[in-house]
Amino acid sequence: YLHSTLFTFSSADNELPLTFLFALQVEEETAGQSEPWLQDCVVSLSPCADLLVVAHEHKAVFLSAKWRTDESGREEMTLAVSWTGTLNTEEGECVSSSICIPLASQKRSSTGRPDWTCVVVGFTSGYVRFYTENGVLLLAQLLHEDSVLRLKCRTYEIPRHPGVTEQHEELSILYPAALVTIDGFSLFQSLRACRNQVARAAAAGSDMIQPPPLAYKKWGLQDMDTIVDHSSVGIMTLCVFDQMKNASILGGFNASVKGSPPAMNQYVTVGGGPYTGFYYAIEGSSQPLLSHVALAVASKLTSALFSAASGWLGWSKNKNEEEAVQKQKPKVEPATPLGIRFGLPDSRRHGESISLSPCNTLAGVTDDFGRVTLLDLARGIAVRMWKGYRDAQLGWLQVSEEQGDREFSPSASLPRRHALFLIIYAPRRGILEVWAMQQGPRVGAFTVGKHCRLLYAGYRLMGVNSVTSQGWQLHTQQVCLLDPTNGALRTVNIPFHLALSDKKSERAKDMHLLKRLTTILRSREVEPDFLEREGKNVLLDIKHPAIKKQALESLLSHKNVPVSCLTNITHTVFDTLKQQDPEEVDTALLQLCSSQLKMLQLYSDIQQLHSAAEIEADLENVTHYTKGGLCSCVSFAGNFLFWDCLCGKCPLHKVCDRLQQAGISPQQLLSLLLSMWLQREKEVLQKPNETVRNLHALLIALSNMKVEVSWDPQSISPWWQQVRTTCIQSHNVAAALLAALVAYRAAKASITSRLQSEWEAVSLELEQWVVCVRQLEDVLVLQTLLLVPPSQGAAGGTAAQCSIKTLLEGGTGGIADNVSKWVFRHNLSPERLKEIVQKKEGKNMDDKVEQQAGEGRKEEREKSQEDTERTAELLVAVCQRFPHSLSPDLLFAHCCWEYVVQWNKDPEEGRYLCWAVEHLKLVSSPHIQLGISTMMWSTFVVKRFSAATFLIEKVNLVHTDVGMGDKAMTSFLGCCVQLLQILMEADSAVEEVSAPELSVEEVWSGADGPASIAELALEQRGVHYPLVQHHCLLASLLHAAMTFSLKMKPLSLFDSKGKNAFFRDLTTIQLMPSGDMDPGLVSLRQEFLLQVLTNWVQALDDPSSSDSGTGSSPLPSSGPKAGWWPSLCLELGSLLQVNPDILRRHLVCELYNQGLDLRAEEVMLEVEDKDVLGSQLLVLTGQRLCYSLLHSQSQTQAAMELLARLPPTLCTWLKAMDPSELRCPLVPLSQTSRLVGRLIEILPENHAQYVLALHLLEAVEALTTED
Secondary structure, eight states: OOOOOOOOOBOSSOBOOEEEEEEOOOOOSOTTOOSOGGGGSEEEEOTTSSEEEEEETTEEEEEEEEEEEOTTSOEEEEEEEEEEEEOOOSTTOOEEEEEEEEEEOOOTTOOSOEEEEEEEEEETTSEEEEEOTTOOEEEEEEOSSSOOOEEEEEOOOOOSSTTOOOOOOEEEEEOSSEEEEEEHHHHHHHHHHHHHHHHHHHHHOOOOOOOOOEEEEEEEEOSOSEEEEEEEEEEEEOOHHHHHHHHHHHHOTTOOOOSSOOEEEEEEEEEESSSEEEEEEETTSSOOEEEOOEESSOTTOHHHHHHHHHSOTTOOSOHHHHHHHHHSOOOOOOOEEEOEEEEEOOTTOOEEEEEEOTTSSEEEEEETTSOEEEEETTTTEEEEEEOSOTTOEEEEEEEEOOHHHHTTOTTTTSOOOEEEEEEEEETTTTEEEEEETTTOOEEEEEEOOSSOEEEEOOOOOBTOOTTTTTTOOOOOOSEEEEETTTTEEEEEOOOGGGGSOHHHHHHHHHHHHHHHHHHHHHSSOOOHHHHHHHHHHHHHHOOOHHHHHHHHHHHHTOTTSOHHHHHHHHHHHHHHHHHSOTTTSOHHHHHHHHHHHHHHHHHHHHHHHSOHHHHHHHHHTOOOBOTTSOBSSHHHHHIIIIIHHHHTSSOHHHHHHHHHHHTOOHHHHHHHHHHHHHHTHHHHHHSHHHHHHHHHHHHHHHHHHSOOOOOOTTSOOHHHHHHHHHHHHOSOHHHHHHHHHHHHHHHHHHHHHHHTOSSOOOOHHHHHHHHHHHHHHHHHHHHHHHTSOOOTTSOOOOOOOOOHHHHHHTOTTHHHHHHHHHHHHTTOOHHHHHHHHTTOOSHHHHHHHHHHHTTOOHHHHHHHHHHHHHHHHHHHHHHHHSTTTTOHHHHHHHHHHHHHHHHHHOTTOHHHHHHHHHHHHTOOOHHHHHHHHHHHIIIIIHHHHHHHHHHHHHHSSOOTTTTOOHHHHHHHHHHHHHHHHHHHHHHHHTTTSOOOOOOOOGGGTTOOSSOOHHHHHHTSOOOOHHHHHHHHHHHHHHHHHHHTTOOOOGGGGSOHHHHHHTTSOTTSOOOOOOSOOOHHHHHHHHHHHHHHHHHHHHHSOOTTSTTTTTTOOOOOSSSTTOTTHHHHHHHHHHHTTOOHHHHHHHHHHHHHHHTOHHHHHHHHTTOSOHHHHHHHHHHHHHHHHHIIIIIOTTOOHHHHHHHHHSOHHHHHHHHTOOGGGOSOOOOOHHHHHHHHHHHHHHSOTTSTTHHHHHHHHHHHHHHHHHO
């Protein structure tokens, strides 16, 4: 169907591009149809050129823009048929007019592209129907019972000048004797509502919602015989003189004049009697009418769905129902009479069409005499007429002044100018003409086909206003020409300068020539001869020196232009300038040509010195030069000039001679040499002996080229300072170190020769070199460590590139910061880092490496072990080179901070915070510990800690507000406890130890950047110990609640003073709880702690396992089975005023209840009130015995006999026991016997239940004997 070609027609006056937009092919219905079939069709094009509607009688075709790939594989935009069908629903009606209105998107991210396009179609029946791009009917309106003659639209335009009336959007519909204008905002809302309704119905089949009504005005146009076309000019306000003149003419001598001129809507019509009519409707003279939107879908929207699916509107399931609905035509409102104000009477002339200019001040009118008339709408007169344009079609083009045209324009400070052109298509002559307004000449003419259609929309996007249009780029075409013979759609582009007079347009023409040269350079395949010819012509035609210089620079900076071509063009320009009067020649342009010719000659000379094999490669990458004589591509220039010299392939002295002849400054050559040396670090290191020797020779040769400036050997040489500065800034440290060593030797030799002394030269210059070399050595070792790749499964991330400059700018902590980031990337545990720092390379470390390596092959394990050991040695070497910057305390402090920063980014990774705390524990200085703990708490921890507290208090759950799940939250609260404990311990120890003195290595004393973490830590204020302890208490309670999944309200365990003290700055003194606590509060606290102890006992291993019964099984260091939970509860009890003996007794009972008798006996030794404990354990013993005698499924005859022999009191007591309360009732009799023995020991003989205990002892012994 489609093809993509660019057509450019040369006109007689100027060369204006007539650009090909799309191609389309419409299938003809009959073979015998005449050629100009398009003339009988109603054609409309969206201003965005993405939708074309072609209609004839009752049929229509919608064509939408789509991308396709042609035969050559190139992507192109084409117009393809997206919908075809019939549009009529009334009997005998035909399409009489159509228009495509793009609707703006309401999204904030929109940049000016339309959301969708509405197709508005007018019929001979008077109906106006609105469709989507896919042919779905949205709504239909019958506003006047007569044929629709013409549809036109006006959209929002940004006012170009202050004071210009802002025009409202509207759709105007012309009938033979009436004009209907629909408010644009009302129409926009209705169309959006209808489209959304259809979309919802298509998705879910829901019922429709009545859209908002349309607001419109209807005018009955009087005093004109026939009307065939119209233009709605918009709101206008008369000046005071015109207002007084009109009042005098209409009202006579005694007419009264209003104080302020009324706002009026102006309508201009063409036809006959008079030939042109001017109508004015005063604002407010007629109230807008409201029309109920007649939806084109049934209540369940089935007809719309079937219509969209089949593509044929009007076919439906319930045809009878639909016809019945259609017969009920809506009520048609009467028109408001509007008399003609004045006209242009010409009894024999009949107007055929009118086209309004974009600025709303001019209009072009065609008539049946073959004339085109230009109207001034403000004055109501014809200002110009063209003859010989029968059946002409008109369009307008408004062109804005480009930024480049304004730079040197005298009106640069004024608002942006616009040029207006009238486009006239004369089909009888097959010519398209462009005329400058108002009295300007013809600036372009194109020979086109005789059966084309000129498509001029005259509007843009609907739904835009002054707010939403800011920053938008409206992609709309103003004028398009459709050629039915080959299916081509073209648009006209006119340069702004064609509207200017000769004097003003000279510079604009130069800019146009510059743009033309740029276009040629951008094209991919250009013949060198053509490029040279065009380049010469353009540069010679350009008059302004500044633009000529710009054109020459753009040519010289282009990468695809051959050197010979550049040389010839530059020579031509240079020779032309030499022939001119010296006073008129621009000096800067002459200097540019001279320097560029030298550069081009240098390039040719150096190229000849290169080997033949490299010439071909260099020709492909021809270098170009900028104003200062430097190559635009520094990398290529350095390689081109010096790389062969460094490799020994090119004679060094010849290259230096050519460079000296070219007049390039030695400083610039030195910069190129060093840049190339540093960039090609890998190649340099592959053969260092040869390259280093040649670099030394090049440095000496370049230093001999420079102009001698007398400088004191005791001061710093600017020449060698340039080398040092380049090395200091470079990330390629190995190459920089080699360059520094070479330059150091060359500088030393130079200074020694100057002093001419047998003594060794000592100068400030050499001291600078010693420092620079030492720094580069340090950085090289550090960078070697940082570039070690992390093992699999580590955090990873990109390695930081470091240089002397970045380390100095990083401040005193910059080195430790880099190493801490490396530690994080390598997932190095705090214990492992401590071993490496303390140089403990022993068997334990080897074992750990083997465990980390896993069960892989032996070779892999050995290789992994070697890599790990080598990395450890490298880290030790770095620490030895930076003994102060990487002291253990500073390294651990920075690692702690790095891990807490990474945890803050991903709170779900609780391990990061745990390792941060572990690193903090390894810091030996309590002063640094205290400061870092305080900063960690206030910067990262306290906000999440308070959020967690309030959430647990509110809903007993941890939500996403904290950013962590239950597991991560438990780990976080445990870390909070440890952090606050470190804080308290450090606060207690600071008074015993003096603060450490932080220092840096001598060569790195020039660091100028942010303070290190350790320095910031030492600046922190001291904390209020009771407040820290108060927070630690809360954190411990929360940690216990999360670990054992206990439901609690943590803040309910504290009084008002305690609650108010939480989450305050730890350095402030707060009012803390004191004195005896409320018994109710103490009771709640006791209940919580007892619950924690119960859950801990339940979490321990099953007593049937081999270890638990002995009581010697090792407990883990963390988690719900950790062995420190009982001691923590006792410690919390003392702080919360809970009797610790109650907690111990409860723990003993719970352990016996769980069957953990040996652990219970250990705790029992610490119980003070043995009487109460004895009573509690007596009941527990009775429950065990009751289970053995009465509830055990393995009851023996002997047990039954024993039960019969028991004393009645004991028997009754045992039967009253409930063994179901025991969590582990099945306990060996030996343990129960031991428990009864303990009971006899702790119960005094005068105890009320002592006798019962003796009876129990006898019963257990009897049972044991039976077993």
